Amino acid sequence: MSQHAMLVDESRCIGCKSCTVACKQENGLQTGDWWLRVWRREQLKDHLVRYYNTQSCRHCADPVCQAVCPVGAIQRGEDGLVIQDDAKCLGCHVCVTSCPHNAMRIMTNGKVGKCTLCSHRLARGKEPACVSVCPVNSRVYGEREELLLEANKRLSELRTKGLRVHLEGTEKEQTAVMYLLVT
Amino acid sequence: MGSYVRTRALTSSSEPLDHDEELRTSICCLCNGGCGIKISLDQEGKIKAVFGDPENPYNKGKICSKPMEIAQTLYGPYRVRYPMKKVNGTFERISWDEALDLIAQKYNQYIKENGTGSIVGITSKIGGSYSKLAHGIFSELTGLVNYGTGPICTDSEANVRKKLFGDGSGTSPLSDVVNSKILLIVGNNTAQTKAGQFHWITEAKRRGTRVVVIDTRFTETAQAADLFIQIRPGTDAALGMALLNYVIKNGLYDPTFVSKHTNGFEKLVQDVSTFTTKRAEEITGVPQNVIEKLAQDLATLKPGMLFEGRGIVCVNNAGASLWAFEGLMAILGNIGKPGSGIISHINNTGGISNLIQPNDVMKPDRKRSSSALYKDMEEGDVKMVLISGNPCATWPDSARMSKAIEGLDFVVSHTLVMDDSAVLADIVLPATHWLEEAGAQPSVHRVLQWKNKTVEIRGEEKSGGDFYRLLAERMGLNSSYFPDSSESAWELERKHNKNVTGISRERMLATPGGVHFPCSEIGKENVRLFANGVFKTSSGKVELTGVSDAPLDYVDTFDAPGNNGLSREEFPYLFSTNKVASHYHTECQYSDWANEMEQPYVEMHPLTALEIGVKEGDKVRVETVAGSIVLAAKITQSVPRGFLSTQPYFGLQSPYRQAPANTLFPVATDPVGGNLISKNIMCNAKAEGGQGS
Ligand code: SF4
Ligand code: SF4
Ligand code: SF4
Numbered sequence: 001m002s003q004h005a006m007l008v009d010e011s012r013c014i015g016c017k018s019c020t021v022a023c024k025q026e027n028g029l030q031t032g033d034w035w036l037r038v039w040r041r042e043q044l045k046d047h048l049v050r051y052y053n054t055q056s057c058r059h060c061a062d063p064v065c066q067a068v069c070p071v072g073a074i075q076r077g078e079d080g081l082v083i084q085d086d087a088k089c090l091g092c093h094v095c096v097t098s099c100p101h102n103a104m105r106i107m108t109n110g111k112v113g114k115c116t117l118c119s120h121r122l123a124r125g126k127e128p129a130c131v132s133v134c135p136v137n138s139r140v141y142g143e144r145e146e147l148l149l150e151a152n153k154r155l156s157e158l159r160t161k162g163l164r165v166h167l168e169g170t171e172k173e174q175t176a177v178m179y180l181l182v183t
Numbered sequence: 184m185g186s187y188v189r190t191r192a193l194t195s196s197s198e199p200l201d202h203d204e205e206l207r208t209s210i211c212c213l214c215n216g217g218c219g220i221k222i223s224l225d226q227e228g229k230i231k232a233v234f235g236d237p238e239n240p241y242n243k244g245k246i247c248s249k250p251m252e253i254a255q256t257l258y259g260p261y262r263v264r265y266p267m268k269k270v271n272g273t274f275e276r277i278s279w280d281e282a283l284d285l286i287a288q289k290y291n292q293y294i295k296e297n298g299t300g301s302i303v304g305i306t307s308k309i310g311g312s313y314s315k316l317a318h319g320i321f322s323e324l325t326g327l328v329n330y331g332t333g334p335i336c337t338d339s340e341a342n343v344r345k346k347l348f349g350d351g352s353g354t355s356p357l358s359d360v361v362n363s364k365i366l367l368i369v370g371n372n373t374a375q376t377k378a379g380q381f382h383w384i385t386e387a388k389r390r391g392t393r394v395v396v397i398d399t400r401f402t403e404t405a406q407a408a409d410l411f412i413q414i415r416p417g418t419d420a421a422l423g424m425a426l427l428n429y430v431i432k433n434g435l436y437d438p439t440f441v442s443k444h445t446n447g448f449e450k451l452v453q454d455v456s457t458f459t460t461k462r463a464e465e466i467t468g469v470p471q472n473v474i475e476k477l478a479q480d481l482a483t484l485k486p487g488m489l490f491e492g493r494g495i496v497c498v499n500n501a502g503a504s505l506w507a508f509e510g511l512m513a514i515l516g517n518i519g520k521p522g523s524g525i526i527s528h529i530n531n532t533g534g535i536s537n538l539i540q541p542n543d544v545m546k547p548d549r550k551r552s553s554s555a556l557y558k559d560m561e562e563g564d565v566k567m568v569l570i571s572g573n574p575c576a577t578w579p580d581s582a583r584m585s586k587a588i589e590g591l592d593f594v595v596s597h598t599l600v601m602d603d604s605a606v607l608a609d610i611v612l613p614a615t616h617w618l619e620e621a622g623a624q625p626s627v628h629r630v631l632q633w634k635n636k637t638v639e640i641r642g643e644e645k646s647g648g649d650f651y652r653l654l655a656e657r658m659g660l661n662s663s664y665f666p667d668s669s670e671s672a673w674e675l676e677r678k679h680n681k682n683v684t685g686i687s688r689e690r691m692l693a694t695p696g697g698v699h700f701p702c703s704e705i706g707k708e709n710v711r712l713f714a715n716g717v718f719k720t721s722s723g724k725v726e727l728t729g730v731s732d733a734p735l736d737y738v739d740t741f742d743a744p745g746n747n748g749l750s751r752e753e754f755p756y757l758f759s760t761n762k763v764a765s766h767y768h769t770e771c772q773y774s775d776w777a778n779e780m781e782q783p784y785v786e787m788h789p790l791t792a793l794e795i796g797v798k799e800g801d802k803v804r805v806e807t808v809a810g811s812i813v814l815a816a817k818i819t820q821s822v823p824r825g826f827l828s829t830q831p832y833f834g835l836q837s838p839y840r841q842a843p844a845n846t847l848f849p850v851a852t853d854p855v856g857g858n859l860i861s862k863n864i865m866c867n868a869k870a871e872g873g874q875g876s
Contacts, residue, residue, distance in 0.1 A: 012385070014403040016378035016764035017780050021248035024776060025232050028198030031775050035197075040819075048401055048820045086195045107196035120199045133235055135245040135378050136385050136407075 003080055005144040006117065006131065007151050008054055009180040011158055011165060012138040015040065015052035019130035019139060023056075026118060026129035033107045035115040036130055051182055054139075056130075057082065057103035057115040058169060059176035065095035065104050080176045081117050117176065144176075151180055158182075200232055208236060210624045210634040211250045211379070212311065212617035213767045215528040217626025217697070218242035218379040220250050222618070222637050230254040230618070230638060235379070240696040241358065241628055247378035248765045252774035253618065257638070261600040261773045261838075263613040264642025274611060279643060279653070282610050287657035289593045290325070293566045299326030300549035303556065303565055307332040307572035308599075308768075310614065311622030311634075313669040314647025316676055319535065321651040324660045326545040327569070334553035335577050337529050339501035339856020340491065344525070346730045347509055348712075349719025353527025354518060355488065355711040356628040356699070360387040362522030364484035368396045369419060369508060370494020374403035375764040377528075380627060381407075393484055395477065397422065398494060400761060400786070400828060401821035412477070416757050416826055417740025417863045418467040419495045423507025424737055425463030426478050428455040430514065435482035437516030444716050445513060447728035454728065454735040455507075466737070481515060486523035488512075494761070498862045499743035502855020506730045513725045519713040530625040532700055535679035543661050553859055554850050560587035567593040571614065571647060573769040575603035576834040579848035579859050580809045597650055602769050603834040603843065613644040620646045621669035623676075623683075623691065625700070629710070632697030633688050636669070648672060731855055745851035746865045749808060754865035756791065758805055760831035760844050772837040783833050783841045784817035787868070788824040792816055795868050802871035805829075807864050809849040812842040813871050827868060831861065 015038055023029070023036040036056040043049050059082045066074040066082065073088035074095060084095075084104070089111045095104045096112055107113040118128035126132070127141040140147065151167050158165045169178035206221040219239025223232040233251045237244035256262070266282040267274040293301045306329045309318050322329060333341065341351030348354065360366050360383055374381045385407060388394045396408040397419065405411035414422060430436050431452055441448050460478075464471045481487055489512050495504045509525060517523040551559055557580070559565045568591055575585040581603075588594055589607045596608035605611050618637045625631050645653075652665035666672035670688065677684050682701035685708070691697050699708040717723050728735065740746060740757075765780035766772065785803055787795075797803055797816045804813050805827060814829055822828055833841035851860045 012407075014374040014378060014381060014407060014764075016247050016375060016381075016403075018246060018248045018251075018378060018764070021251045021765070021776050021780065024779075025251050026200055028200065030196060031779065033196055042820055044820055050401065050406055050821060052403075086197070109194055109196045111196060113196045116199075118199075124202055132244060133246050135242075135247065135380075135382050137382070 003144040004122070004142065004176070005080075005147050006128065006139065006141045006177045007147045007180065008177060009138045009140075009154060010051050010053055011154070011163065011180060011182050012136045013038070013052040013054065014136055014138075016135060018133045018135060019054060022129040022133040023115070026121070027116070029113075030108050033113065034105060035113060055102060057117075057177070058101050058179075059117060061174035061176075064098045064100060068094045068098045070094070081119050083116055083119065084112060084114055086111055086113070147178065151178060154180060203231070206234070207635075207637045209618060209637045210632045211246065212624050212634070213249050214377050215530065215625070215627050216242070216377045216380040217624060217628060217630065217632055218246050218250070219632070220246060224638065228639055229258060238695055241626070242379050243382075245379055245382060248776065248780060249767050249771055252765070252771055252776045253616070255774035255776060256600065256770055257616055257618070259773050263598055263601055263605065263611055264644065265613055266643065267611045269609050279645070282612060283653050283657045286595055286610060287654060289567060290654070291658055293593075294325070297566050298548040299545060300328065300547055301564065301566040302327060302569070304329035304569045305572055305574045306330070306569065307335065307577065309571050310647035311617055311620050311624065311669065312676065313620060313622050313666065313672040314651075316535070316672045317648040317651040317665055320539065320664050321655055323539045323544050324655060324664070325658070326547040328547045328550055330553055330556065334859045335579075335861065336493065336497065337858075339853045339858035340496045340505055340527065341529055342856050343502055343505040343730050344509060347506070347513065347725055347727070348518070350712060352529050352531050352712065353525050353627070353629065354713060355524030355526055356630070357383050357490075357526050358628050359522055359524065359711065360384055360392060360488055360526070361390055363387065363392050363486050363488045364522070365393045365395065365480055365487040366490065367481070367487065367508070368394065368404060368408070368490045369492065369504075370398055370496070371490055371492020372398070372400070372402035372404045372494075372761060373490065373492070374407055376492070376762050377627065378764045393480060395480075399759070399823065399826060412469055412473060413823065415466070415468045415823070416759065417498055417500060417743075420500055420503035420507050420737045421458065421463045421466040422469060422474065423504055423511060424455045424458040424735065425460050425474055426481070427451065427507055427511050427514070428458045429460055429475060429478040430482060430511065431455065433478075435478065436514040440516035441514055444718070445725040445727050446722055447726055448514070450728040451510060451514075451735065458737070481511070485515070485517065486520050487515065487517045488522065488524055488526060489517070490526040494862065496856075497858055497860060498740065499745050499851060499853055499860045500738045500740055501853040501858055502730065503735060503737060505856060506735055510727050510735070513727060518725070519711065519716060521711070524711055526627065528627050530627065530629055532625055532631065533680055533682040535676060538675070538679045539664060543664075552852070554852050557583060557587055557850050560591060565591060567591065568595070570594065570596040570604050570608065571598065573602045573604045573834065575607065576769060576832060576843040577845060579845050579861055580850050581843040581846040582810050583850070597647065599770060600773050601836060603836045606836055612650065613642055615640060615644045615646045619644065620648075623673055623686070623688075626697070628696070630697035630699050631683065631686050631691055633691035740863050741865065744854060745849050745860050746863075749865050751865070754807065754867050756825045756827055756866050756868055758807060758847055758864050758866035759826065759828045759862040761828050763830055766830060766832060768832050769834060769837070772833060772839060778838060781830070783814055783830060783839055785814040785827050785829045786817050786819050786822045787827050788820060788822055789818050790824045791827070791868070792818045795870055797870045803868050804871040805847060805866050805868050807847040807849070807866045809864075810846045812844065812846050827866065
């Protein structure tokens with residue numbers, strides 16, 4: 001079965017936060033709750049560099065959150081999506097501290113929550129909400145193999161421009177959401 | 184965190200949207216980007232969600248966050264739903280009939296006793312094409328003088344361009360960038376202000392267009408460019424003039440275009456002759472070799488385009504910068520050809536003519552400049568104002584504007600929300616939102632797109648179109664001129680404006696992305712202006728020195744209106760404003776999501792923060808000659824030392840309870856272009872409330 005995945009390209013993000021609002025709208029999140037955030041990263045090298053970094057669940061192939069959950073409320077499915085079940089969740093928050101990507105968040109209802117990769121949209125053959133709005137295709141969704149080709153194309157283009165870039169989520173610590181990051 | 188632990192939450196933290204097959208199509212009317220949108224309604228007919236329209240060729244399904252935020256503005260507690268009258272300081276609900284009678288009676292009385300000039304309109308948010316037309320007819324019948332978006336946004340740009348080319352509009356669509364070899368973006372953060380359309384620029388860049396950004400702030404647009412040229416605030420004209428001089432001296436201009444299509448070249452040569460790149464370096468801080476390389480690139484990379492923004496338009500020396508950069512495009516021959524020209528969000532379709540019989544036209548008995556308006560309101564020459572917009576936050580010296588409006592005899596606000604201006608009115612009227620009104624919407628791609636009404640009103644809201652027709656009726660004017668719907672308004676407009684005659688509603692709806700204008704009949708669409716080399720000036724040529732009788736000259740921002748004469752010791756910094764992607768004017772402030780995305784702050788360089796003695800998030804009092812406001816510090820290297828910037832649109836009546844940034848700008852005008860200034864004012868900044876050193 002062909003695996004699907006998402007690519008998040010930090011080099012393209014313009015920090016418009018459209019993805020964040022689309023996520024809140026699509027998933028009906030409460031005021032104060034987030035599954036996807038955009039952070040500004042500023043660094044002074046020989047000149048100023050700034051990037052916008054989005055943060056959300058990466059859907060790990062081997063999710064720590066699932067391993068630590070005492071009641072099995074987090075399950076990775078055949079399709080590679082890691083889904084947290086609100087009905088089973090105790091609100092103990094151990095997953096929050098264990099997630100290496102800071103993606104599992106405490107929600108205002110006391111339980112936890114995170115990105116589902118818009119599984120309800122995927123089931124209808126649509127791409128995740130954040131991908132659908134991102135004006136600069138910093139976020140793309142598709143078949144993993146094709147995305148890897150796209151990512152490698154972008155990497156080599158960026159490298160010819162002298163940028164130091166790498167891809168996260170492809171090797172040992174495989175994730176369904178891959179990140180093209182600038183160092 | 185312990186207090187958050189609840190083993191059984193009562194509600195789920197999320198509620199994914201259901202599938203909706205019946206999405207309605209519309210056009211976003213916020214930033215003039217013209218993004219196609221799709222709307223999902225709930226069972227009550229309220230907006231549930233807003234998506235991008237994948238069928239619209241200009242945004243291909245992509246949108247910024249603003250249209251999504253709109254639902255919360257529409258149904259939020261600040262929305263005005265029925266007419267109100269202020270009685271002893273509090274608003275009481277009244278009927279439209281009562282409101283219209285009262286306004287008509289006052290209006291006629293002031294005309295009779297004080298002349299037509301005693302009534303003015305401050306009308307930057309009049310509504311869609313229907314409302315604009317009706318408001319235009321009303322103004323002709325009554326001699327109402329209006330101050331629209333011009334004084335606070337576009338006047339300098341439109342005036343300079345009109346004098347150069349005979350038309351104030353952008354000459355080319357944004358989508359033309361993919362055909363250009365170089366794009367010069369000056370004082371414009373498109374990545375944030377038109378995020379939904381920014382992919383045109385990144386796509387062009389991928390196809391090989393060289394994208395050069397000139398700005399004081401290291402913007403998101405600069406971040407995505409091939410080259411960012413950081414310039415000292417307010418010195419753009421010096422750069423533009425040096426580019427002109429270098430291009431001329433080195434014979435890099437287009438001699439054929441200059442001789443065939445321009446006037447005044449010799450005088451322009453004279454005006455810029457002392458502006459060496461060396462001198463420009465001293466003024467702008469941009470190294471000489473960078474300026475020279477840019478000039479060479481502009482000469483070799485053809486065709487090229489220019490996209491200016493509020494960063495050089497709303498400043499006290501705007502006219503000269505706009506004149507220099509647009510003149511530069513002209514002498515390079517970068518006008519009228521595919522992939523060349525000037526991109527702008529000014530896209531006027533032109534006015535109507537021959538609709539009103541001459542004996543029905545009432546001429547205003549007096550006119551005043553936007554800056555003189557303050558005084559005339561204060562001194563009682565103005566008795567009544569009709570507001571649609573929020574001048575008490577968007578006009579400079581906002582506190583003075585508020586006081587002047589408060590002091591008037593009679594104030595009407597036709598408004599979406601209870602904003603800083605509406606609270607001062609005697610009569611508040613509920614206005615429809617653009618999703619509640621059909622109309623033709625022009626965009627930065629120089630197209631007209633038709634949007635049907637998407638949602639029904641939920642109270643007694645009326646469009647400007649209905650309001651001005653009804654008011655004309657009550658006043659006993661010839662109301663037969665007025666259309667009574669968006670559809671009939673468009674038919675009328677097509678009859679009386681040849682620029683849109685060939686653009687029917689059916690055609691707009693049937694053409695994805697809309698129809699290019701001017702278009703006098705089918706088959707005569709103009710993608711870009713001046714393709715035939717004939718300009719709209721009286722000579723038919725570009726008037727390179729026609730902007731002013733005085734020569735093109737650089738005036739330092741510190742010596743220009745507003746700053747002129749102030750002490751550098753007392754006001755050591757410069758204060759400016761810039762927009763962010765999740766906010767747009769007054770309307771977006773009333774959304775919870777907008778609130779979560781962005782809070783008011785003032786950007787400052789770490790060294791400035793150190794001087795003032797504040798850390799990230801500390802309160803800073805910014806003071807200018809006009810007033811002072813308090814903002815939270817946001818420390819960033821993306822602004823130069825000594826330069827402070829904040830978002831321009833917050834209001835005291837909005838959920839932010841933030842004094843408007845425009846409070847800090849004195850009433851001053853760009854002498855060449857005519858814009859009121861809302862950037863680059865000298866200021867001081869201090870830690871507020873006992874913090875700092
Ligand atoms: S990113 Fe965090 S929350 Fe998402 S699957 Fe991995 S461990 Fe779990
Ligand atoms: S929508 Fe795209 S460009 Fe905008 S913040 Fe999100 S990832 Fe970045
Ligand atoms: S970019 Fe402009 S037109 Fe497009 S969705 Fe955003 S505000 Fe609306």
